[in-house]
Amino acid sequence: MSKLNGKIALVTGGGSGIGLAIAQQLINEGARVVITGRRQAVLNDAIALLGDGAVGIVADVSQASSLEALYADVQGRFGRIDVLIANAGGGVHAPLGQITEAQIDEQFSTNVKGVVLTIQGALGLFVPGSSVVIVGSTASMDPGPTMSIYGGTKAAVRNMVRSWVAELKGTGIRINILSPGPTNTNSLRAAFGDKAEEGLAFLTAKSPLGRIGEPEEIASAVIFLASDAASYINGVELFADGGASQV
Template sequence: MLVTGGSSGLGLAIAKEFAEQSARVVITGRRQEQLDEALVSLGNDATAIAADVSNASDLAALFSRIESLHGRIDVLVANAGMGEITPLGKITEAVFDRVFNTNVKGVTFTVQGALPLMGQGSSIVIIGSTASMNPGPGLSVYGATKAAIRAMVRSWVLDIKGSGIRINLLSPGPVDTQSLRSMLADDAEQIIQAFSEKSTLGRIGEAHEIGKAVAFLASDASSYINGVELFADGGASQV
């Protein structure tokens, strides 16, 4: 199985969940040093391959290497993504392109490139976000990328009808990762407290909880679930 953006945060938590279930895990990320550090926690059956999902040649090399190593992909978790807080009036072309290239272009060509290596019973889980519905101030560009992926999944399940491959979207709410805290910068504690108060569980998520939700969508336990957007956000999107 392949987890993009698997060297830290949600991606690494997802990879750990599958490694604990004895899956042969391949993780990708842009920085080889960070990938090598992540491998220490994933066991001997894991492999790290440096790749930027927004780069077509990187993706081609990635899938060629996976085909050589394993011959197929049973589970694809398209997790690689990024976000920046940029309010209207300060959105630059560089910010727009950077976020869309990773979150939309990257996911699109990751899924398309993986399909030839997938077959009956395979599963694709794309990591979305509750920002697809409620992006909040400064997150219009990020939220738009996640809404775009939601629309794409609804079309893609029709495009590959009959293949036996399922595609679902797992959309977390705020999860306590270093990337979230870095994005929130000096306001992190205050904003996390506000997120916690909005949740019907009174807290934000933990990365391992997202890993377990992804594992469910990837497994035969969800064999009749296809094309859904499952929110893992402590109920915040329901109230």
């Protein structure tokens, strides 16, 4: 039997990159999947790839009203959420002295506020045994130059989870963080702009495995944390980065 057979899963930011890979593996493991994102066209393309096992619903994780509408829709369709993957997020490269107020607001709004609203809004749909996996980043402990704000948002999420696992005591709900290292996605290249090849070469050289990760590898780690195979794992930050953050 598949690891998540019959489960209802929701993936924020599920239309592309790591989120899309996670949605595909959830379906492969037997789950019914809801993916969200801000752009209908992106969701449509993703659903075309994922097939009948997925539903796409437009939602903005930084807006409580948008999430309320999302969860009302999920309640009507499925009645519960067994697996929630809080994946939506993003980062902007900017060195100290060039960081704009808009960049700060954008990253904290999605990466911190968005995670809080996503999980808080889903509480009424969770059942005992539900699992939450937040897609973090190795930037929580090793942000590197120009990524101070992004790293700060991911470190904030790590500390929030330390509080939440205590608050959820007795509910049967687990919550963990899967923190990828550099992963082969279009968004990673876009973050480097016209210095993409130089940036990728730097990240490859830094890796003990001599390469960056693939979205499917990150998805496999997320599936593990979401499944009953990790039933006694709660409140951890698991790094999937080829060991780069450990050396």
